[in-house]
Amino acid sequence: xxxxxxNSTRRVAVGLVAASALLAAGCSSSKSASAPxxxxxxxxxxxxxxxxxxxxxxxxxxxxxxxxxxxxxIVSLSPSATxxxxxxxxxxxxxxxxxxxxxPASAPxxxxxxxxxxxxxxxxxxPDLVVVADDSSQIVEQLGKLNVPVLWFDAPNTLxxxxxxxxxxxxxxxxxxxxxxxxxxxxxxxxxAIAATKKPATPLKYYYEVGxxxxxxxxxKTFIGSIFAQFGLTDIAxxxxxxxxxxxxxxxxxxVTAAPDLIFLADTKCCQQTSATVAARPGxxxxxxxxxxxxxxxxxxxxxIASRWGPRLVDLVQQISKAVNQAQG
Numbered sequence: 001x002x003x004x005x006x007n008s009t010r011r012v013a014v015g016l017v018a019a020s021a022l023l024a025a026g027c028s029s030s031k032s033a034s035a036p037x038x039x040x041x042x043x044x045x046x047x048x049x050x051x052x053x054x055x056x057x058x059x060x061x062x063x064x065x066x067x068x069x070x071x072x073x074i075v076s077l078s079p080s081a082t083x084x085x086x087x088x089x090x091x092x093x094x095x096x097x098x099x100x101x102x103x104p105a106s107a108p109x110x111x112x113x114x115x116x117x118x119x120x121x122x123x124x125x126x127p128d129l130v131v132v133a134d135d136s137s138q139i140v141e142q143l144g145k146l147n148v149p150v151l152w153f154d155a156p157n158t159l160x161x162x163x164x165x166x167x168x169x170x171x172x173x174x175x176x177x178x179x180x181x182x183x184x185x186x187x188x189x190x191x192x193a194i195a196a197t198k199k200p201a202t203p204l205k206y207y208y209e210v211g212x213x214x215x216x217x218x219x220x221k222t223f224i225g226s227i228f229a230q231f232g233l234t235d236i237a238x239x240x241x242x243x244x245x246x247x248x249x250x251x252x253x254x255x256v257t258a259a260p261d262l263i264f265l266a267d268t269k270c271c272q273q274t275s276a277t278v279a280a281r282p283g284x285x286x287x288x289x290x291x292x293x294x295x296x297x298x299x300x301x302x303x304x305i306a307s308r309w310g311p312r313l314v315d316l317v318q319q320i321s322k323a324v325n326q327a328q329g
Contacts, residue, residue, distance in 0.1 A: 058172045061152040070174040071129035077114035078133035083310035090173040096125045162309040189314045193321040205234045207260040212271040215250040222246045263289040263298045266306040296326040
């Protein structure tokens, strides 16, 4: 998703059922034991620190994965994992990343697809570890038959899940200390941003747009929704999610009636959405966020940052904090 979360969420918007399935993260066909129910991410590991921690057993979505030695040829098919790996100092061990992993710029981008991974194409890189964000193509099982260890880290449900994935990648690559430091820094910066945000007397309502055209949004049950919830914001998409899938499509009439105070656009790069394009939509000029757009209440977000769950979550949280403060004058 995408990024893979938001790319995932965006695919939800444009291909709702399929992407929702990805977000739900189906069952692994790995040879490894299944992760605990409800586990959308990694949980524990037996590794302790650095190279001395190997062999290590890492727990991911596809269960316990044993790594005999520190991996030297990592293939990342997850833009979020790619960002994690480079942030914790494992970048030099990364041999190839998928075609959506565009950050950092030094990442060895390849033609490999994370959406439809091909085991033979991956195997050409002779990896000793592959990280994926999706197993809808049964890539975990396919690589398992080639004796290639795979860590499946799908879209998290909470910030703690995202932190856990970074920690697990640190243990998996011999960078436990750096991963721990990275998580601590993220927590400090995110906590500070939330603490610096003014608390309105009445909770502000917001609309998070992840699909254009179509007015698709994300509810507070989703990962991105859990972040917005930390600011005490009210998600107008929640009442419209009749199926509980987390990504309802809203009508123009619904949005005008819901009257959000803030609009966040997570489809600016892909779909060229801006404050001006939103204002031009029929009837939207009556929405408070559009009326007050001069105060920064219609927020254009970086699609990639808004859809990934790596270190740049700090940037996302800081942008939300700034918007909430601006909305209150």
